[in-house]
Amino acid sequence: MIYNKLGLTNIDVSIICLGTMTYGEQNSESDAHQQLDYAVANGVNFIDTAELYAIPPKAETYGLTERYIGNWLKKSGKRNQLVLATKVAGPADGWLPHIRNEKNRRLDRPNIETALNNSLKRLQTDYVDLYQLHWPDRKTNFFGQLGYSHVHDDESVAIEETLSILNDQVQQGKIRYIGLSNDTPWGVMRFIELAEKLNMPRVVTVQNPYSLLNRTFEIGLAEIAIREQVGLLAYSPLGFGVLSGKYLHGAKPDGARLTLFPDYNRYSNQNAIAATEAYVQLAHDQGLDPAQMALAYVNSREFLTSNIIGATTMEQLKSNIESATIELSADVMKHIEAIHTRYPNPSP
Numbered sequence: 001m002i003y004n005k006l007g008l009t010n011i012d013v014s015i016i017c018l019g020t021m022t023y024g025e026q027n028s029e030s031d032a033h034q035q036l037d038y039a040v041a042n043g044v045n046f047i048d049t050a051e052l053y054a055i056p057p058k059a060e061t062y063g064l065t066e067r068y069i070g071n072w073l074k075k076s077g078k079r080n081q082l083v084l085a086t087k088v089a090g091p092a093d094g095w096l097p098h099i100r101n102e103k104n105r106r107l108d109r110p111n112i113e114t115a116l117n118n119s120l121k122r123l124q125t126d127y128v129d130l131y132q133l134h135w136p137d138r139k140t141n142f143f144g145q146l147g148y149s150h151v152h153d154d155e156s157v158a159i160e161e162t163l164s165i166l167n168d169q170v171q172q173g174k175i176r177y178i179g180l181s182n183d184t185p186w187g188v189m190r191f192i193e194l195a196e197k198l199n200m201p202r203v204v205t206v207q208n209p210y211s212l213l214n215r216t217f218e219i220g221l222a223e224i225a226i227r228e229q230v231g232l233l234a235y236s237p238l239g240f241g242v243l244s245g246k247y248l249h250g251a252k253p254d255g256a257r258l259t260l261f262p263d264y265n266r267y268s269n270q271n272a273i274a275a276t277e278a279y280v281q282l283a284h285d286q287g288l289d290p291a292q293m294a295l296a297y298v299n300s301r302e303f304l305t306s307n308i309i310g311a312t313t314m315e316q317l318k319s320n321i322e323s324a325t326i327e328l329s330a331d332v333m334k335h336i337e338a339i340h341t342r343y344p345n346p347s348p
């Protein structure tokens with residue numbers, strides 16, 4: 001396993017981070033524990049979760065993912081050997097009534113403090129290593145939104161205030177480090193600038209989508225990640241599993257995410273399908289497994305801190321962790337860049 005520094009800290013995190021959002025929906029508690037056992041035994045020391053999970057978010061499964069992880073942490077006794085990341089959900093226009101009071105959905109003090117305390121309880125721990133804002137409090141582009149129409153959002157919680165709330169939690173020992181997610185170049189730079197000015201915690205990572213179908217991180221954020229040492233935690237590195245090629249030619253594999261939840265169509269538009277066909281063909285031509293090739297590409301990025309994989313079977317998990325050992329040849333890289341030029345970011 002390869003390890004990278006978590007931002008400017010001294011913490012080493014495995015280049016493969018275990019994503020968990022299927023626990024409580026597609027995966028049972030015993031599946032989850034088996035995955036955690038295997039991943040940790042194979043060098044993974046970094047686990048990503050969120051108060052929001054399981055996915056898709058709904059009242060019946062809310063908090064189950066953190067609960068399963070908490071039970072495993074208690075059972076395994078491995079809490080202190082691991083870097084545990086979770087997130088507080090941002091404002092949602094009516095789609096998270098089971099998490100936030102509809103009258104106050106903002107990332108303000110009561111909401112952040114309540115969310116953190118509930119996560120700690122479910123996770124059965126006194127602290128999280130990395131506490132992330134799942135998406136910005138302010139209105140901006142994320143979750144694949146294109147174009148840009150500025151919304152003057154007067155109710156948005158000021159970044160100074162967010163930092164001060166998080167700083168208090170750091171002082172109390174409940175959070176070690178903070179991170180952003182689904183944020184923009186402006187957001188990341190502003191968080192850094194204000195932290196320096198106000199002597200507040202500095203963000204260590206940004207968790208955004210990144211895969212062969214979505215390399216938009218490279219446009220503005222990659223430079224920031226390297227220059228400011230706020231590395232990428234890449235999520236959906238297989239584009240919800242699409243890059244494995246298993247949905248090509250209209251296939252609907254039993255029990256797979258997009259068969260179960262066809263509304264998750266971010267990676268299934270025409271250009272994404274055409275690009276996937278080309279990447280899968282390339283992998284086959286080169287004797288590579290398409291999913292491992294896609295993950296190995298993400299692993300090879302200089303701006304990456306860790307690649308957050310997801311798996312619903314042990315076979316997938318093993319294969320995905322193994323991607324850390326695969327180095328893509330210059331020839332494969334050249335072909336990948338050619339496909340990217342033909343189909344740039346089909347699923348932003």
Ligand SMILES: NC(=O)c1ccc[n+]([C@@H]2O[C@H](COP(=O)([O-])OP(=O)(O)OC[C@H]3O[C@@H](n4cnc5c(N)ncnc54)[C@H](OP(=O)(O)O)[C@@H]3O)[C@@H](O)[C@H]2O)c1
Nearest residue numbers: 019020021235236237238239240241244256257291310312
């Ligand atoms: N911050 C955010 O907003 C955000 C958003 C999304 C995810 N995340 C984090 O990132 C993690 C990973 O995201 P993701 O699950 O979307 O990642 P992904 O790698 O794009 O998709 C993972 C899914 O693809 C399928 N799969 C995985 N390996 C495979 C293989 N080798 N062959 C064939 N199919 C395979 C599995 O689903 P099926 O078996 O159902 O096909 C698996 O659950 C999440 O658990 C979460 O921690 C964060």
